[in-house]
Amino acid sequence: MQSSQERIERLKAMLTGRSSNRRTGAALASSGELGNLLLGVALHGADRLRENRLPTDLEMALVAALHAAIDGEEVKAWGAAYREVVQSADPGTLVVPEVITSRPSSSGYGVEDLAEVIPQLSQEAGRAANVSLLTAEDLAAGRIQEDAAFVEAMRETGFAVTGGARYPGTTAAAAAGSQDTGTAQNPAPAADSWRVRLEMENFYVERAVGDQGGGRDEIYFTAAASAGGKKGEPFVSEEFGKVVKGQTRTFSSNNKVFLDQQCSGGLVVASIQVWEADQSNAAWYANLQKALNTTIERIDALLNNPVAIIADPTPLPVTIAYEVTKVFVALMDALRNDDDLSDTRTFVLSRDDMAILTHQPNLEWNFNGDGHHILRVRYTGERPVYPEGSIEIISRAQPTGGTLGGAWSVPIPLGWKTRATPALASYRGDLYTVFSRSTDNRLVWSRYDGTAWSTPRIIGSAASDRPCALAVHQDQLHLMYTGGDSKVYHGWFDGQQWSPLQPFLDWKTGFGPALVEVHNHLWAAATGGNTVYAAKWKQNVTGPVTRQASPSGAAYGAPALGSSTFKAILDHRQSDDSICSRFPDNWTGREVRSWRTRHAPTVHHSGSYDWMAHIGTDGRVYLSWRDTHKAYDEYPKPKTEWEWTNRAEVIEQGTWTCTPLETPAHTTHNRRLYAIYHTQA
Structure with missing residues (x-):
C-alpha cells in the first residue's frame, strides 16, 4: 500500500x-x-x-x-x-x-x-x-x-x-391488478443448520x-x-x-x-x-x-x-x-x-x-x-432441510408427440408451504399456481413470468385444505375448490381480477374437484360419497348440468379429467387401489391393472395427448401418456389408443427421486412440462 x-x-x-x-x-x-x-x-x-x-x-x-x-x-x-x-x-x-x-x-x-x-x-x-x-x-x-x-x-x-x-415484494402481483389488498406472506420457517461448501x-x-x-x-x-x-x-x-x-x-x-x-x-x-x-x-x-x-x-x-x-x-x-x-x-x-x-x-x-x-x-x-x-x-455441501408441506416445482422439455420427453430438472423450492397439492395452469403466456397457505388455508395465487414467481396474493374469501383445480376457458382462468363446508366453489380470473366465488350447483365433496376444457366447453368433476359426478357447460352460453359418471361405490378419492377430441375422459382410484379410466357417453370403465396407488391421480391434456401422474405403492411418482387424437365416435368401444401406456416413467433426476405428500399437479407451458407438489418432512 x-x-x-x-x-x-x-x-x-x-x-x-x-x-x-x-x-x-x-x-x-x-x-x-x-x-x-x-x-x-x-x-x-x-x-x-x-x-x-x-x-x-x-x-x-x-x-x-x-x-x-x-x-x-x-x-x-x-x-x-x-x-x-x-x-x-x-x-x-x-x-x-x-x-x-x-x-x-x-x-x-x-x-x-x-x-x-x-x-x-x-x-x-x-x-x-x-x-x-x-x-x-x-x-x-x-x-x-x-x-x-x-x-x-x-x-x-x-x-x-x-x-x-426473485421477486422479494408485491410489485409483480400488484401489476396484475388484483383487487385484493392483502398479500400472502407464508414463507417456510427457518431451516436447521446445514453445511455450505x-x-x-x-x-x-x-x-x-x-x-x-x-x-x-x-x-x-x-x-x-x-x-x-x-x-x-x-x-x-x-x-x-x-x-x-x-x-x-x-x-x-x-x-x-x-x-x-x-x-x-x-x-x-x-x-x-x-x-x-x-x-x-x-x-x-x-x-x-x-x-x-x-x-x-x-x-x-x-x-x-x-x-x-x-x-x-x-x-x-x-x-x-x-x-x-x-x-x-x-x-x-x-x-x-x-x-x-x-x-x-x-x-x-x-x-x-x-x-x-x-x-x-x-x-x-x-x-x-x-x-x-x-x-x-x-x-459439495449439504441440502438445506425444508419443513413438511414446502412447495417445489420441476420441469422438462416436452415433445409434441406421445413420448416421455427430456430429462427432468432438479426440484426448485418456491419458499412457500401448503397443506394440499397446488394447482397449475398456463394462462396468457405465464404460468399460474393456486394453493392454500398452511397458516389458515386461505387460497392464494402466484404467477411465473419466466424469470421469477410473484408474491402470492389472496383470492377473496376462498379457503380450502384440499387440492384445487385450474383450467383455461374462453380466455379466463377458472378455479374450482372445496370449501371448509364441503361445498364446491367456482370462480375465474380475467387477467385483472377474480370474479365472485360462488357455490357450484349443489355439489359437496370431501376431496378436491377437477376441471378441463374440451371442445370449447368446460367440464368439472367431483366425488360425492363414492360416486363421481361430472358437469359440462359453456361460459355465458349454457349452464352446467350434473351427470353421474361412475356407479355408486366405485370411486375412492378425487377424480382427474382428461380430454379426447370432443369428449371428457375421467380417471379415478378404486377401492382396490387400481386406477380406472372412464370414457364418454356411457362412462364405460377400463382398469389399469398393473398400477396401484393410495393417492388420487392427476391428469393434464396437451395437444392430442393426456398425461397422468400417480404415486406408486413405493412412494415414487410415475408419469404416463395416452393418445387421444382420434375422435371417440370412430370406435364402437374404447380401443388401445385410448389407454395409458403401460410403461410409466419414474420422475427422477440423478440421485433425486420425486416422493411428495400427494400426487403432483402438472401442465405444459412454453414447450415444457411442469409439475408442482408439496414435500414430505
Whole structure:
C-alpha cells in the first residue's frame, strides 16, 4: 500500500472522475443517476465520525469496511478529503450522486433514506450490463452458460455481480391488478443448520492474461465468502504459471475449497478475484473483502426489518451487492497503485439456490478482464432441510408427440408451504399456481413470468385444505375448490381480477374437484360419497348440468379429467387401489391393472395427448401418456389408443427421486412440462 497522503490524493482524483485506472473510471462512470451512492454514504459517514457525530446504522456498516483496510485516524482523514472535494468540485464532475453530496455533515444518511431510493437503484442495477440474474429454472436444468454481452461488459468495467432472480415484494402481483389488498406472506420457517461448501475445480483459458507490457503469464485466484453472516476463511489459490489460451488448469486437491461453513439461513455471498501473479496481497485485502461481504448482508437485513423493501426488477440483495462491489472497486483504486487485478466478481446465493445446487452442483463463471478465464465451481455441501408441506416445482422439455420427453430438472423450492397439492395452469403466456397457505388455508395465487414467481396474493374469501383445480376457458382462468363446508366453489380470473366465488350447483365433496376444457366447453368433476359426478357447460352460453359418471361405490378419492377430441375422459382410484379410466357417453370403465396407488391421480391434456401422474405403492411418482387424437365416435368401444401406456416413467433426476405428500399437479407451458407438489418432512 502507498502512504496515507498518497492514498488520499488518489481518493480525491477518483471522486472527480480522474482515476488513473481505465476500468475503475469506466466502472464508476457507468452507473445511473444514483450510482455509487453507498460509496458516498461511506465517506459521508467517515466525515461525520471525524466531527464526533454518531453515524447512522447504514453509515456504520460501510465505515466498518473502511476500518478493515485503514486505521481510524485515516478513516477520518478520508472523510475530510471527501468533504473538501464535494465543496470545491466543478459541477457534474463528482462520481457520487447529489443526493448524498448535497447533504451537510450534520445530517446522517440512514436506512430509511436508502429505502426511499431502492426502487430506482434496483432499476439502475437492472439496466447495468455487468449485472446478471440467474433464474432458478436455468440453474435447476443445468443451463449455466453466461450471456456473451454480460461477459463482455465485465471486461470493460473490471467487475460483475450475479445473483438469483426473485421477486422479494408485491410489485409483480400488484401489476396484475388484483383487487385484493392483502398479500400472502407464508414463507417456510427457518431451516436447521446445514453445511455450505463450495470449491474451485478448474479453469479454462479463453484468453491469457499479461502485464501491460505483455511480459507475464502467471495468475492466481482469491476469494472471500460468507454464509448466513458467518465469515469463511480467506482463500488464495496456488500460482498458475505459463498460462496459455486453450488450457484447462486444475486446482490443487488440498487447496480448492473457498467456503466451508455451517449455515442456518440468510445469504451466501462470495467475492472472487483473478490476479496477475506479480505481487502478493497483504492481510488488509482479505479483511476488506470479508468486511464488504458482511456489509451486503447487514444492509439487506436492515432494509428487511421490520418490513421487506420492494426491489424490482433486481432483487434487493443483488442491488445492494452491485453498489457495495463498486465501493470495493473504488477502494482498491485508492489503496493501491498496482494494476495486477484482472477481474472481480460478487455472487449472491440463497438457501433455495443451495438446495438446487445439491442436485445440480456444477457452475461456470467467466472472469473477463486482462485475461479471460472460465472458472468451474462445484457445490459439495449439504441440502438445506425444508419443513413438511414446502412447495417445489420441476420441469422438462416436452415433445409434441406421445413420448416421455427430456430429462427432468432438479426440484426448485418456491419458499412457500401448503397443506394440499397446488394447482397449475398456463394462462396468457405465464404460468399460474393456486394453493392454500398452511397458516389458515386461505387460497392464494402466484404467477411465473419466466424469470421469477410473484408474491402470492389472496383470492377473496376462498379457503380450502384440499387440492384445487385450474383450467383455461374462453380466455379466463377458472378455479374450482372445496370449501371448509364441503361445498364446491367456482370462480375465474380475467387477467385483472377474480370474479365472485360462488357455490357450484349443489355439489359437496370431501376431496378436491377437477376441471378441463374440451371442445370449447368446460367440464368439472367431483366425488360425492363414492360416486363421481361430472358437469359440462359453456361460459355465458349454457349452464352446467350434473351427470353421474361412475356407479355408486366405485370411486375412492378425487377424480382427474382428461380430454379426447370432443369428449371428457375421467380417471379415478378404486377401492382396490387400481386406477380406472372412464370414457364418454356411457362412462364405460377400463382398469389399469398393473398400477396401484393410495393417492388420487392427476391428469393434464396437451395437444392430442393426456398425461397422468400417480404415486406408486413405493412412494415414487410415475408419469404416463395416452393418445387421444382420434375422435371417440370412430370406435364402437374404447380401443388401445385410448389407454395409458403401460410403461410409466419414474420422475427422477440423478440421485433425486420425486416422493411428495400427494400426487403432483402438472401442465405444459412454453414447450415444457411442469409439475408442482408439496414435500414430505
